[in-house]
Structures are given as C-alpha cells and as structure tokens.
Amino acid sequence: MRSIDDFTRPLEYLSPLDGYLGEITRAWAEREVMPLRRGFDEDWEDHETIEPAFKSLMGELGFQRFFFPEDMGGFGMGHSDYGGVGGFRVCEEISRADSAMGVAFAVMHWPLLMICKEPHVNRRLCAEFAPMFCQTEEPVFAANAMTEPQGGSDIENLDLLKGSTIQTTATLDGDQWVINGHKLWPTNSGGAAKLFGVVCTTKPGSSDPDDFAFIFCPADLPGVTQGKPYQKAGMAADKNSDIWFDNVRVPVWYRAHGPGLDFLYFKEMVSWGNVLSLAFASGAMLNIFELLKEFCEETTFRGKPLKENDDVAGVLADIARDIEITRIVGYQSARMLDRPDLYGDNWSDEIVAKCRAYKCFACDKAVEISGKALDIMGPRGSDRARDIEKHWRDLKIVQLWLGGKQLAQMEVARWFYECETL
Ligand SMILES: Cc1cc2nc3c(=O)[nH]c(=O)nc-3n(C[C@H](O)[C@H](O)[C@H](O)COP(=O)(O)OP(=O)(O)OC[C@H]3O[C@@H](n4cnc5c(N)ncnc54)[C@H](O)[C@@H]3O)c2cc1C
Known part of the structure; x- marks a missing residue:
C-alpha cells in the first residue's frame, strides 16, 4: 500500500542518523500528539495537554540538546555536516502531527544556532546555557525576539535596511548591556521561553552592521515581562506574545559575537x-x-x-x-x-x-x-x-x-x- 514514505527524498545525502531520528520522532508523534491534537486549539493558553508531549521529545528523549557540543552534554549537531537534513527530518515528522509543535521545537534551537554552529561556535556562551537544556528532562524553550511593533519585515530586510529600523536598544554600561525595548510575536514567548536571543541596536537609526547586536537574555531577569499568549486561528502549540525589556542588564559577553558578526x-x-x-x-x-x-x-x-x-x-x-x-x-x-x-x-x-x-x-x-x-x-x-x-x-x-x-x-x-x- 502506498504511503507517505513513497514520496521521494534524496537518499544519497540523508543524515546517517536519519533512520534513528525519523523513527523515534514518528513513533513519538503517533503516540503522543496525533491522538490528542484535536484538542490543542482549546489548550492554546495553558498547554496542559501540549506540554507533556514536548516534555517527552525535548526533555526525556533529549532532542533539545541537538546543537550543543558533545562535551557539554549535547548531540553535537552544531559541528556536523548533517544538522540541516537531520533537523529537517525531525521537524517534518513533528509537523506531520502538528506544525505548531514543529515551529515551537525548531525555534527553541533557533537562537542557539548563533552560538553552537560551526564555524562560529561561542564556547563560553554554549557552556553558560548548555546545563539549562542538557541537564534536565523538562522541556526548555528559547525564543528569537526580533519582530517589533513598528514592523517585523523591515528588521528582517537585512540586505537593504541593515537593522536601521530596530528600536530595541542595547547600551553598554561598564561590563553589562542594558536592554530596552518591546518585541511582538516571538515563537515560545507568552511564558514558555526561558531564554531569549534579542535583536537590538547599539545605535538607533544606524545602518552600520556593526551596530546590530544579538544578545542573550534569560527570561527571569528583572525587567523582562512577557504578555499572555495570543489566540490565533491555529497553531495553538506555538505560544506568541509581547515581551518588554525594561532596563534589563546582562553581562557584556552575552552578546553572541560582536560588531559585524x-x-x-x-x-x-x-x-x-x-x-x-x-x-x-x-x-x-x-x-x-x-x-x-x-x-x-x-x-x-x-x-x-x-x-x-x-x-x-x-x-x-x-x-x-x-x-x-x-x-x-x-x-x-x-x-x-x-x-x-x-x-x-x-x-x-x-x-x-x-x-x-x-x-x-x-x-x-x-x-x-x-x-x-x-x-x-x-x-x-x-x-x-x-x-x-x-x-x-x-x-x-x-x-x-x-x-x-x-x-x-x-x-x-x-x-x-x-x-x-x-
Ligand atoms: C506563528 C508566528 C510565529 C512567529 N514567530 C516569530 C519569532 O519566532 N520571532 C519573531 O521575532 N517574530 C515572529 N513572528 C512574527 C513574524 O515574523 C512577523 O509577523 C512578520 O515578519 C511580519 O512582520 P509584521 O507583523 O511586523 O508586519 P509588517 O512588517 O508590518 O508587514 C505588514 C505587511 O506589509 C508587508 N510589507 C512589509 N514591508 C513591505 C515592503 N517593504 N514592501 C511590500 N510589502 C511589505 C508584509 O509582507 C506584511 O504583509 C511570528 C509570527 C507568527 C504569525
């Protein structure tokens, strides 16, 4: 009988882990997501039925360790040349059951790419955040805080606008960055994320790439406030909300790489x-x-x-x-x-x-x-x-x-x- 597995994939370059990652994720999705997913729409705010499935995939099976180096308890995919196709397989299998779980899972890894991926691994920041993700069986979410009230597309229009419209500011004060601003929509906001990668400017209005800053910010710091999740047309397993940064202080080395990079x-x-x-x-x-x-x-x-x-x-x-x-x-x-x-x-x-x-x-x-x-x-x-x-x-x-x-x-x-x- 023909099945979804009859749709072609380029077999000559699948990850050596493809079978392992695919089978585990498919079994998880069929066991823990598909039987429940119809009720997810009603669970958009509390995630009472959604959270246990995340816990078993990300925490217990350990998929939240995907990119971290092996010597810090990760799967080491940040220095593999199969991270893309391996990640694709996992996200495809998750999304067959629920694409909102796919996005929540992928965005958990998204800011970590900045510090875990060759050729720009920042081992000090990896070591700082690895325990949070790799030494627990609880699901731990991260978020990429980029979009702002005045427009997300402009911020992403990097080639043309080069960050000149970013209004979230990072100001150096001694050995700390002080972050101020308002973000909208980040996946895993609305109370889920424990760590943000925050897109900031060190000089508002500047189109010099050196002034674009990506700074990590734990969600429990004083001055960080998250709103309640938005109720969307679908995608209930992905929480999106407002985040306010009000004089939030982080160490200077929480900036991912520095000017230009x-x-x-x-x-x-x-x-x-x-x-x-x-x-x-x-x-x-x-x-x-x-x-x-x-x-x-x-x-x-x-x-x-x-x-x-x-x-x-x-x-x-x-x-x-x-x-x-x-x-x-x-x-x-x-x-x-x-x-x-x-x-x-x-x-x-x-x-x-x-x-x-x-x-x-x-x-x-x-x-x-x-x-x-x-x-x-x-x-x-x-x-x-x-x-x-x-x-x-x-x-x-x-x-x-x-x-x-x-x-x-x-x-x-x-x-x-x-x-x-x-
Ligand atoms: C489920 C979900 C998950 C999301 N996850 C994240 C996340 O993880 N992190 C994050 O930071 N954001 C996230 N977003 C926000 C999303 O990336 C933005 O909503 C999107 O980039 C558009 O930005 P905006 O809403 O500010 O619209 P605007 O930028 O204000 O754009 C409004 C409309 O105008 C169009 N437009 C804008 N500029 C131009 C132009 N120059 N020429 C022609 N048309 C233009 C846009 O295409 C759009 O149709 C998420 C949104 C959703 C719905």
Whole structure:
C-alpha cells in the first residue's frame, strides 16, 4: 500500500542518523500528539495537554540538546555536516502531527544556532546555557525576539535596511548591556521561553552592521515581562506574545559575537528559519495526503471510490505532484545549508534569497493543496473530527512569518535580477 514514505527524498545525502531520528520522532508523534491534537486549539493558553508531549521529545528523549557540543552534554549537531537534513527530518515528522509543535521545537534551537554552529561556535556562551537544556528532562524553550511593533519585515530586510529600523536598544554600561525595548510575536514567548536571543541596536537609526547586536537574555531577569499568549486561528502549540525589556542588564559577553558578526550570522538564522518552514509545510502536506487518500478510498460517488473518478483523480495527482516537489526541494535546501563548501555560506545573500524562494514556493503549494483537499472533501473537510482543517488553518500561518510573502518576493527579485532598490 502506498504511503507517505513513497514520496521521494534524496537518499544519497540523508543524515546517517536519519533512520534513528525519523523513527523515534514518528513513533513519538503517533503516540503522543496525533491522538490528542484535536484538542490543542482549546489548550492554546495553558498547554496542559501540549506540554507533556514536548516534555517527552525535548526533555526525556533529549532532542533539545541537538546543537550543543558533545562535551557539554549535547548531540553535537552544531559541528556536523548533517544538522540541516537531520533537523529537517525531525521537524517534518513533528509537523506531520502538528506544525505548531514543529515551529515551537525548531525555534527553541533557533537562537542557539548563533552560538553552537560551526564555524562560529561561542564556547563560553554554549557552556553558560548548555546545563539549562542538557541537564534536565523538562522541556526548555528559547525564543528569537526580533519582530517589533513598528514592523517585523523591515528588521528582517537585512540586505537593504541593515537593522536601521530596530528600536530595541542595547547600551553598554561598564561590563553589562542594558536592554530596552518591546518585541511582538516571538515563537515560545507568552511564558514558555526561558531564554531569549534579542535583536537590538547599539545605535538607533544606524545602518552600520556593526551596530546590530544579538544578545542573550534569560527570561527571569528583572525587567523582562512577557504578555499572555495570543489566540490565533491555529497553531495553538506555538505560544506568541509581547515581551518588554525594561532596563534589563546582562553581562557584556552575552552578546553572541560582536560588531559585524552578529549581523552576518543572523542572516544564517533567516536561512535556517526559511528551510525549516519548508519542513513544517512538507510534514503537514504529508498528513494531508494520508487523510485525503483514506477519505477518497472510503467515500463513494456514482458507485465508485471517489479516487476512481477522473476529475477527482486529476486534482489528487496535482496534490501528489506538489508534495513530491516540495519535499525534494526541502531536503535539497537543507543539504545546501549543510554544505557551504559547495553552495556558499549560510549567511550569504545568495543562500538567504534562495531559501526564501523555496519557503515561498512551499507555502504557496501547501496553502493551495490544503484548500484543494477541503474542496474534494466538501463540508466534511471542515469537520474538526477529520483533522484536515487544522492543517488548512496552520499552513496559512506558516506563510505569514519571516516577513511574509512580500519580503520573500523582494529578496528573491533583488538577488536574481540584481535589483538595487526593492
Ligand atoms: C506563528 C508566528 C510565529 C512567529 N514567530 C516569530 C519569532 O519566532 N520571532 C519573531 O521575532 N517574530 C515572529 N513572528 C512574527 C513574524 O515574523 C512577523 O509577523 C512578520 O515578519 C511580519 O512582520 P509584521 O507583523 O511586523 O508586519 P509588517 O512588517 O508590518 O508587514 C505588514 C505587511 O506589509 C508587508 N510589507 C512589509 N514591508 C513591505 C515592503 N517593504 N514592501 C511590500 N510589502 C511589505 C508584509 O509582507 C506584511 O504583509 C511570528 C509570527 C507568527 C504569525
């Protein structure tokens, strides 16, 4: 019987850990997420049913140790050349069950990329934060605090605006940074995160990359306040909220790398954010395939299973085509991150633009196929008991972050067509 595993992956460059990571994550998702996920929408604020699943994957199975060096208790993926495809597999499997859990899990690792990933490992900061993640069986979340009330896209429009619109300030006072500002939307805010990577400026209005600062800030410091989670259309397992930093003091060495380098390596975070968004889309699309296949085999029209009707089969073919292509593109882009020697640095404008292109393509296809699946299922597609409308709501949200479709289009056009002013 055909299954999701018949969609192609580039077998010649999967992580040596692929089978291990994939099987463990799939078993976890089928045991601890799929039977409960229908109730997650009601649990958006408290995470009473969501939290135990995070605990077993991140804490007990230890997946929150993914990037930390082995000698600090981590899995050492920060210096592996399979971190991208390995991470893609895990996020795809999680997102097959719940793409919001995929994003909450991935964003937990996102700021840590800055300090755990070769060739820019900051061992002092790794040693500072490794115990928090590696010496516990409780889930520990981190967040990338970037978006601000005046606009997230401008902050991410690094190539053109170079951080000049950032309003969260970091001021040096002796051997401490003093952080002031207001962030919106970070995944794992709303009370979940214990550690923030905060995008700041050391000189408001400056477009000098040296003034872009990425500073780590434990969530329990005096002056840090998190709001209540927003209630969204979907993605309840991902908490998003406001964070206020009011004269928050951290040691000077909590800045990830320093002038120029924070800016550079932050672009790598943008590349990874886009590629893992593809994994969220791909995983959810695989589950849509499974649910739709079952529906089209069980449901009959004019005495035949729905899938045996030519017009339905045509739409099903387009859906399978789009999943097949999205998945291949997803693994290819993850592999490109793993092999900068072949494709260029993760932070290069070329890789940032290409990763944005892939994410943009995948999200368009994901939104399109979830809509087509609902068209085929008719009103039954909107029935929560069938789980498919959840993906329809969630996938639209994947399309909206990282500056949304417009910023992706601008950066893609800017790189491929050598535009100067977009
Ligand atoms: C579920 C979820 C998770 C998120 N996770 C995080 C996170 O982990 N960390 C974080 O910091 N943020 C996060 N965000 C926020 C997200 O990245 C931003 O919402 C997004 O980047 C857009 O920023 P904005 O909301 O400020 O909109 P704006 O930047 O104000 O943009 C508004 C609209 O204008 C368009 N636009 C903006 N500039 C231009 C332009 N120059 N030309 C044409 N169109 C333009 C945008 O595409 C958008 O459609 C998350 C959001 C969601 C929904």
